[in-house]
Amino acid sequence: MSDYTTSTIFVIGGTGAQGMPIVRALVADKKYQVKVLTRDLNSARAQELLALGNVTLVEGTFADEDVLRAGFRDADGAYVNIDGFNTGEKTETYWAIRSYELAIEEGVRFFVYGNLDFVLKKSGYDPRFRTGHYDGKGRMAEWILFQNQSNRDRMGAAVFTSGPYAEMTVSPGTPMTPSVEDGIVTWRVPLGDGAVPHVALDDCGYYVRWIFDNPDRANGMDLEVAIEHVTYARLAEAFAAVTGHPAQYIDTDLDTYWNGPLKQVADLPAGYNADPRDKSTMSFRDNFTGFWNMWRHGVITRDYSLLDEIHPGRIRTIEDWLRREDERGRQLGKGTLWDRVQPENWRPDSPVLKGSADMRTGRL
Numbered sequence: 025m026s027d028y029t030t031s032t033i034f035v036i037g038g039t040g041a042q043g044m045p046i047v048r049a050l051v052a053d054k055k056y057q058v059k060v061l062t063r064d065l066n067s068a069r070a071q072e073l074l075a076l077g078n079v080t081l082v083e084g085t086f087a088d089e090d091v092l093r094a095g096f097r098d099a100d101g102a103y104v105n106i107d108g109f110n111t112g113e114k115t116e117t118y119w120a121i122r123s124y125e126l127a128i129e130e131g132v133r134f135f136v137y138g139n140l141d142f143v144l145k146k147s148g149y150d151p152r153f154r155t156g157h158y159d160g161k162g163r164m165a166e167w168i169l170f171q172n173q174s175n176r177d178r179m180g181a182a183v184f185t186s187g188p189y190a191e192m193t194v195s196p197g198t199p200m201t202p203s204v205e206d207g208i209v210t211w212r213v214p215l216g217d218g219a220v221p222h223v224a225l226d227d228c229g230y231y232v233r234w235i236f237d238n239p240d241r242a243n244g245m246d247l248e249v250a251i252e253h254v255t256y257a258r259l260a261e262a263f264a265a266v267t268g269h270p271a272q273y274i275d276t277d278l279d280t281y282w283n284g285p286l287k288q289v290a291d292l293p294a295g296y297n298a299d300p301r302d303k304s305t306m307s308f309r310d311n312f313t314g315f316w317n318m319w320r321h322g323v324i325t326r327d328y329s330l331l332d333e334i335h336p337g338r339i340r341t342i343e344d345w346l347r348r349e350d351e352r353g354r355q356l357g358k359g360t361l362w363d364r365v366q367p368e369n370w371r372p373d374s375p376v377l378k379g380s381a382d383m384r385t386g387r388l
């Protein structure tokens with residue numbers, strides 16, 4: 025049997041919403057050293073990771089083979105989350121392939137690919153569900169697992185399939201940012217009676233750590249995670265129960281949704297470096313129309329019993345997640361969840377997504 029034991033993990037996307045808890049989980053007990061790729065060594069997030077210990081920073085972009093080679097070199101593990109909202113779907117595809125190939129070249133022993141569901145395929149190739157930032161990762165995950173059938177002894181590989189972060193339901197700058205209408209926290213989204221399998225970021229840290237700790241079992245695996253499938257009626261009810269303040273969900277048709285707060289970005293490319301003149305580039309409107317259709321029509325499933333086995337202490341309900349998030353915010357001096365969703369309280373670091381925060385502060 026091959027030895028997939030790893031001790032130094034090269035992480036792409038480590039300063040991001042997803043990457044931060046993953047890096048934290050890897051270095052928590054100093055079992056792993058982590059090399060984090062970032063375009064800005066001095067960002068607050070990069071410095072926060074550095075201060076954890078067992079973390080080094082590598083400056084550069086994933087869209088550069090020399091940088092990727094240098095990153096994978098001296099590492100025996102890799103966690104790769106290519107930011108599709110930078111590249112757009114087409115370029116993401118290329119760099120996902122090259123990341124996998126260069127990791128093998130440089131002698132990485134175990135490669136983990138940060139993934140999203142291949143919704144077009146899972147819907148039976150129904151164009152209503154076409155979501156570039158999902159399909160772009162999902163088809164690459166299949167490609168990686170296929171390569172892994174031939175390469176598994178040389179380099180193990182696993183896919184980590186997450187989904188919309190629960191944090192996005194209470195953060196500015198997301199497709200499900202709430203408004204506050206006459207004192208009522210309100211989610212106006214085109215979800216119907218559908219449900220979103222929201223993911224807890226801290227649990228992502230646990231799951232990815234589990235993959236590196238259990239490489240023999242994880243090799244060839246697609247670990248698909250979520251807290252639970254969350255209807256937004258339930259989200260509003262849970263928010264009210266946790267905060268003691270009223271909340272509501274208002275089902276919204278797609279036209280009304282795209283004439284709401286996202287109107288400004290609806291026709292922009294879903295990828296700030298994607299070429300708007302390239303016909304393969306999806307707009308935010310097309311991309312997130314498929315995204316909401318996917319949840320509205322229940323295309324995506326999860327095996328919750330498997331998740332209970334792998335992570336017995338996992339967060340199992342959105343109410344539990346909201347309660348923990350409320351507590352966490354208070355401890356960090358950010359106020360209650362109710363305070364945090366009031367637009368007048370939004371701070372430059374309020375967005376959970378680094379990309380959104382960087383846009384707002386003009387860094388991107």
Ligand SMILES: NC(=O)c1ccc[n+]([C@@H]2O[C@H](COP(=O)([O-])OP(=O)(O)OC[C@H]3O[C@@H](n4cnc5c(N)ncnc54)[C@H](OP(=O)(O)O)[C@@H]3O)[C@@H](O)[C@H]2O)c1
Nearest residue numbers: 037039040041042062063085086107108188189377378379
């Ligand atoms: N939002 C969600 O609910 C969700 C859920 C699952 C998966 N995803 C996927 O996750 C990806 C984004 O990650 P995130 O959610 O953690 O977003 P994020 O908070 O905006 O973080 C973006 C990350 O990508 C890095 N990055 C961007 N361009 C880069 C480049 N050219 N070279 C090196 N690093 C680069 C950033 O690093 P620096 O800025 O430090 O360079 C940062 O670490 C997207 O593909 C998205 O589809 C999102």
